[in-house]
Amino acid sequence: MSVSCSSKHHGDSEISRVQLRSFTNCRNLGPEKLDPGIIQECAKIVVELNQETAVYCTLVVYIGGTQDSEELREELKRIRLRGLELAQLNKLKLVPLLNNASLSTDDAQELERLYKIFSACLDLLEIQLIKTLALVRAFPLHDGQTVLINTGITEPFLLCKHTKILVENLDTSNCSKTLLEQEEIRGLERDVNVLHDLIYNINQLADINPWADFEPPPNKHTNTAKTITTSSSISDSADTSGTINAVRTQRCVCVVVLTFSALAVSAVVIGIVLGVI
Template sequence: MAREECKALLDALNKAIACYHHLVLTVGSSADSQNLREELQNTRQKAQGLAVATRARLTAVLRDRDLGAEERAEFERLWVAFSGCLELLEVDMQRALALGAAFPLYVPRRPLVHTGVAARTFSARSLRHEVDRDFEVADLRELEHEILQVREMISDMEMKVNVPRWTVQARQAAGAEVLASAGASSAGGVSVPEHTGPCDPNKALAATIFGAVLLAAVALAVCVAKLS
């Protein structure tokens, strides 16, 4: 039961971190918005909650001296995987902090003259933006604090449970799962289209040619500009 519980927690943590990573990549892009920043906050807090629960469960099991050798080896593999997840989460949190500071959503703008309806409209809009700006600043400060918490969690893990990564052996060779999936697909008669989806070779070749032509045009334009 403990093994299945730890695996379920680790799987949920992996999904939350993957979602957070995807959201972080859109900070500062055209898809950036107040909703995105709030979703980032909720997702990272969910990931941290799962991390705390996973750490507590794995720590309790690995500190059990009556644990069998095979079971201990399995939980040590889960521990190493969990440690890697935390490191990825910390990296993405640092990236979110840097991008959030570099690309603020709300920049205060003040007109030179305040008159009539325009002044009242501007005041209401400024008040709303001020509230949103306060959330943004508070979120970045909270993110800084949470990064420190994740670092402390990683350090605390290393002190409470000493599991050197180089001592943990994988259960199967690298790529075995991919080969097994491919074999199962062939055995089941599942056919895979050759020229579909974003990895279509014809589309890839066309994109490569277009890119080369575009680079050549840019280089030619730069040369002409320098000579003129």
């Protein structure tokens, strides 16, 4: 009996120790601090996507002009595919972090800022892809019937650093180039749909409004300024109405004076004419 009692007391003490340790660990829990390297990696992806989107916006305006070429469209395709790759990568890295409710305030604000920039880049890239799709349909390079717009820029396209001209492309017939161009248009259509679905899915996963917190909250100074402005506008309107009434009165007096003067002159002229007759 003594052995069993001692073992019982030993078991109770172990249970109490476990409970105390668990309670102590729960008390030490607080806001989770992310590794700065993770945030820097997400920021690097956002910056690269921003740069690629800016370059795409700069180059897309040359489609349909005298500076349009196969090299230009290959460069736009490279940027488009790179942008989609960065968007998919940041969806896997940035978006899951936004749904972590245990983050510290600084980390949560930094992640929301990155998400807003990321969302704006995706929206702008989607608009530019839709514009590109409309332009390449209107201005095919190998149709033989569509004339490019003379923009006055005739210098060769030198901004494509990553495009390589292959010998096989130079030997391709015009019919094959037309088929390749049509296939490229269909690929662009697929990429537009992929980006649209990606933006929709990201917006569903991250419940953050990119255009929030732009209106400043009202304060006493704002209300005072509004009151002063309202009172000044009322006084200005009162002064304006008084000035208008005074001008109208002066005009009426002038009209009456001119009327009596005209009647008097007419009577004098009639009297002179009758006296002469």
